[in-house]
Amino acid sequence: MSHSAFNFQDYNALSESDFRALVRRFLDAHHPPELRNPIKRLHWNEARPWYMTLSAHGWLAPGWPREAGGMGLSPSKQLIYVDEFERFGAARTPDHGIMLFGPLLLKYGTEAQKQKFLPRIIAGEDIWCQGYSEPNAGSDLASLRTQAVLEGDHWLINGQKTWTTLASDANWIFMLVRTDSTGKKQQGISFLLVPMDSPGVSVRPIINLDLQDEFCEVFFDNVRVPRENLVGEVNQGWTMAKALLGFERIFLGSPRQSAHAIARLKKLAEHVGAWSDPVFQDRYTQLRLDLEDHKSLYEIFADKLRQGQELGAEVSLLKIHQSELYQRISDAMLQIGGEEATCLEPINGDRDLNPAGVFLTARAATIYGGASEVQRNIISKNVLRLPDKPSNKNSAAWRDTNSNTGEKP
Amino acid sequence: MSHSAFNFQDYNALSESDFRALVRRFLDAHHPPELRNPIKRLHWNEARPWYMTLSAHGWLAPGWPREAGGMGLSPSKQLIYVDEFERFGAARTPDHGIMLFGPLLLKYGTEAQKQKFLPRIIAGEDIWCQGYSEPNAGSDLASLRTQAVLEGDHWLINGQKTWTTLASDANWIFMLVRTDSTGKKQQGISFLLVPMDSPGVSVRPIINLDLQDEFCEVFFDNVRVPRENLVGEVNQGWTMAKALLGFERIFLGSPRQSAHAIARLKKLAEHVGAWSDPVFQDRYTQLRLDLEDHKSLYEIFADKLRQGQELGAEVSLLKIHQSELYQRISDAMLQIGGEEATCLEPINGDRDLNPAGVFLTARAATIYGGASEVQRNIISKNVLRLPDKPSNKNSAAWRDTNSNTGEKP
């Protein structure tokens, strides 16, 4: 890791405002201008220079400890890091290794696994994708059926994953597999690491509603990996994946997505001449107030994080409100956009005037990362403590399913 | 029955427009002006003169055959009769005997029962109330538990009815009672006639949310009635009560209630100065369009009736939309009404400027006559054919419950 003006010994010793200023300076100095505010999810070949820049300055992994090559940020500093990246419109890199796999390995991996994998992530040598969802296990993730059987020193894997973001860019996949089908469905799931170039692995991109190709299906046909590619204990994969949700669950409810969208709604309203319409103004103000109150709600949860408290099931309220607010803003765009909002390309080629694109992208927000319906089930059970159907005891189990582990574009 | 200029030999021979004109002339000529557009449900002592006027002209029972003292109107003429009464703002009398009990007796009663009871209804000698709902059997009417046991020549009745409209005015009650607890809960229900002055019957008025006393609880403590007070076969009460719903179900979805409310909303908007506000205008136009489309939907069902077709479960859509539209109109009243809409009395003593009253009354619309939730269950099952929960087979039965038989203010 090279030295740079931005590579501090201890970021956490900085005041919050100093650190915030540092992040801004970093982005101003280093973010490639042409990648700012990308209109779609970047592929590895597009994002690589930025990834390597982050790596070179030691800014790639805000939450990882210093000794693993991360920034070792406290929760409140991580919140600032993310907030400023979002505010700036920084491009997202293929970061599943950093954001999801790394923390899990740090907590549950063997020393050998950490030594083997973490440096290669920091160096940009390994790009990971996440293999959780399956065709019949999306919101109901615990129903996954991709099977791994231990045969001698190898796991033999058969099955299919889907909604695997940027799988075509990855050379490794971390995945949940079924290793026992007898007990409760949440049990009997293990966590395996598989090279994407293993014989029997094949990848098929899926075109999404916004006509982008960021997800894939991944097929496993008698794929073999060594026994030591298991992370943690056999049949403990579910528990491990759930335990890692602590920190990142709040980001599903970050107000930034809606804040960007509302700024775009305003710009669109000015473009189409709706801005001076009192009926539009009324709707716009309602959306703004929803956003402002959402920010207040977000801060309540952020405070908990800063104080090291558990977020609890209530954090699902944030996800529901953010995703539905984002959709309502995008609905308003389409509503005022007229024929211009029916076009495939942004209006006048301006990325910020792309109502149809935002509208279509927003459809995903209430489906992935735990569909709104599932989030409501979780709150009903775990926050409101409403009862299950008496004759339906056997369906109670799924409500423990925390589908925030589900895939998401 | 006296002769009058309005007592035709055959109303059905008149053209629709001639009949409509006749109804209007009748109301203009005979309706007591002081009872028009009453602010609350009238009690018998208030409504009696109008009831007797209707009776004297043979206009009391539009749907009954001529020989029973009714007008013998065809379905399309009945629709016109109701429509014009509603449009005029005619006062409703305690009419359960005419609207609900009469038709049932005509279809299922013995000749002796018809001879005994029907003329006394026409003469205003018997006022009937309806004993269907119970404290634990409202939307789930089939769960009723008031019990009747045959002891020799008498039925022995114990239990409690609730939401019994104007029970304190009635001298008879027709009621559903449980006569068998073994089979499906819809079976084992019978239809009994009970004098309200029977020993063991007691009545307690319930004050409703609008602070009116139109419903009551009715208690039955070892009440005895003769065996012949049963209508139809033992355990056939449910089937009979359901069969009678054909015609009147459409009236739950009549647009008239919302049409009156929207006219009042406009008057209120003018009073409070919201009329010229474009945001209000937008909301008002949306409500008007909902009303206009509701009228179109109502006509589709009315056409079916006119052609003698079954209405089908789909008619629940009308009830849902009408009751929820009515509520949305009343919500808009409260929204624009400001502090004036917080008062117990109408604004300036003007009945048409009574937003709080309308708002509170409207709360009932989605609860009684089959709550919106139950109506949605009915449509889900019987129109959309969506499945039941597999592990929940025993709860399937309740979805057949047609709760339109439930009580309603």
Add this chain to the structure above:
Amino acid sequence: MGLSPEQLENVRMLRESAAAVADKQDLTRIRSQRFALPGFDRQVWQTMSELGWLGLALPEANGGAGLGMVEMAALAEELGAALSPEPFIAATLAVNLLGPELRSAAMAGEIIILPALQEKPQDLGRSGDLTRFEDGRVSGRKVFVPMAAGADAFVVSTRGGLAVVDAKADGVLVETIQAQDGGHWGTVSFSGALATPTEGDLAGALDQAIIATSAYLLGVIDAALELTLDYLNTREQFGAKLGSFQALQHRAVDLKLQAALTRASVTDAASILDADTTRAAKSAAASRAKARASDAAMLVTRQAIQLHGGIGYTDEHDIGLFLRKAMVLSPWLGDSTWHRRRFAALTAEHDEQASSPARSGQLADAEVQ
């Protein structure tokens, strides 16, 4: 307000014959036309013209079938349910504005003539035409001309009246923009292009096209809902059919309610257009239908995606095609906001006589118990 036996029979026959070109079960043809030019099938167009559809609502004296809006709405609904990309509604609008010769050729499918009316987005009748028509030549620019790349000629609204311009004539430039449904819009520039005058009841033709578009959207709504109900009835999650979850059931009912209201509104509007009544009444009915259909189509197709879950967010599943069609047709010929305002303006007086305020719901209440 019910239909006559004759109308019912016409409607039944039309719906049957629509199956010839509109296959609701297989959208392969629809997919194959997406994002290509002209974006529809000239072969299918030929069949449509042979079936007499382009002159469906023209008087028999004009070579038409002499049917009414009721029948045209039924046909448009079938086309909507199958997502037909052919510019049937636009071409029918144009046919109303042609003289005998061109009309015959257009009805026979020999030439495709499409209307070029708008000069700005969301500008249906809002501002006057800037396009000039002088000395037999047209100059100006029209935007959002549906499927313009497939047109052999345009009916152009100008300050000097309606004009027909050959698409291949000198001084005509057709540029296209892809639309989300796989079709396209044309921006058509005229610089002194040779033109011939034509005339017709543009306002009436527009109302007809507005109702036909509402009916097309009704078809979209019903088909999207049906697809969704099928999915709810088959897909299992958490050990049960999706359709057995009450929260989803109730949402499906709300969609069904909107579908029923749209059908009621469109059916009424079609009857009113066929009836002997005022232009204002007809336009108000058309606006009512389009306001309902536009909003209901967006609601139903959006919710259809949500109810499909992850698979609904792929382009591979057909349900997205219905959303994209709704996105394009909801604003076309006036979005719901525009039509609500037109309705309010057209009915400002009527609203007075709606009914004298009366005890809310007394007899409506009355029938309940």
Add this chain to the structure above:
Amino acid sequence: MGLSPEQLENVRMLRESAAAVADKQDLTRIRSQRFALPGFDRQVWQTMSELGWLGLALPEANGGAGLGMVEMAALAEELGAALSPEPFIAATLAVNLLGPELRSAAMAGEIIILPALQEKPQDLGRSGDLTRFEDGRVSGRKVFVPMAAGADAFVVSTRGGLAVVDAKADGVLVETIQAQDGGHWGTVSFSGALATPTEGDLAGALDQAIIATSAYLLGVIDAALELTLDYLNTREQFGAKLGSFQALQHRAVDLKLQAALTRASVTDAASILDADTTRAAKSAAASRAKARASDAAMLVTRQAIQLHGGIGYTDEHDIGLFLRKAMVLSPWLGDSTWHRRRFAALTAEHDEQASSPARSGQLADAEVQ
């Protein structure tokens, strides 16, 4: 933005002491005061003043407790949860506007002084005062004075500044109108009534009262929701607990979400009022809180009735009391429409810098997987 340990402790103690007068479990006292005059309990008022509540947010130098809006909001919330009919918020508003002598008497509960500000419905600050204050005498008419029959004196806004008028003075006529919550509004007419001038930060006092009312409504919301959840957890229908029906569960979640947003909004507004910031920022925060609280209170209490079913439509069940309270307080001190517009006007520039448009949700998305 979290509270300081000291604030947390103050809030805890206040909530505890609130239990002395605000019994959430038993609304018998509330019922007994309904539709009577003065509609509240002078005994309870005495307790409130002994607890120091009327000077809670006044500086210690002025004899107050020196606490802030955060603490007052916590107290108002407790009062709201128990539906306290005492005019605590109104009296606190008045106390802010009194000189030392009257202030002490009011804080001690010896006299009840209430504000008389509005001259028209929905007229908070919209139009200027018509009421005159000349030569030591006040003439004019004030409407919607809360619980006016219980006032010993009024703080009256006039063209000539604020004035205190004895309720028993010659030339003062108090007429009352019953409100749906069982309280009443006063129409107070002054015809040359003797008055003494007073002064204070009316705008600041109003924002304080607006946030306190929002907090009171938050208490109403939470209590109504709790009552409803209890009902769903006990009442059986169709062989199952009501609360086991998914459609009702999801609706309850939506109510919980509104409750959570209201709490976030009110808490933030209280902190902002206590912070060293501009009047515009404070008023915007107050308006945001009141807009949310007014709408959420109506939504939650309306739905609470629906979720209770038939029993919810009786006056016997307590749930209706919460609806009636929401009906009265939602419009008081500005309804949600009024506050939304005030918020928009106050933040018109801020809105610009909200954020530069950026790829929607990229990093928000980012954290998801």
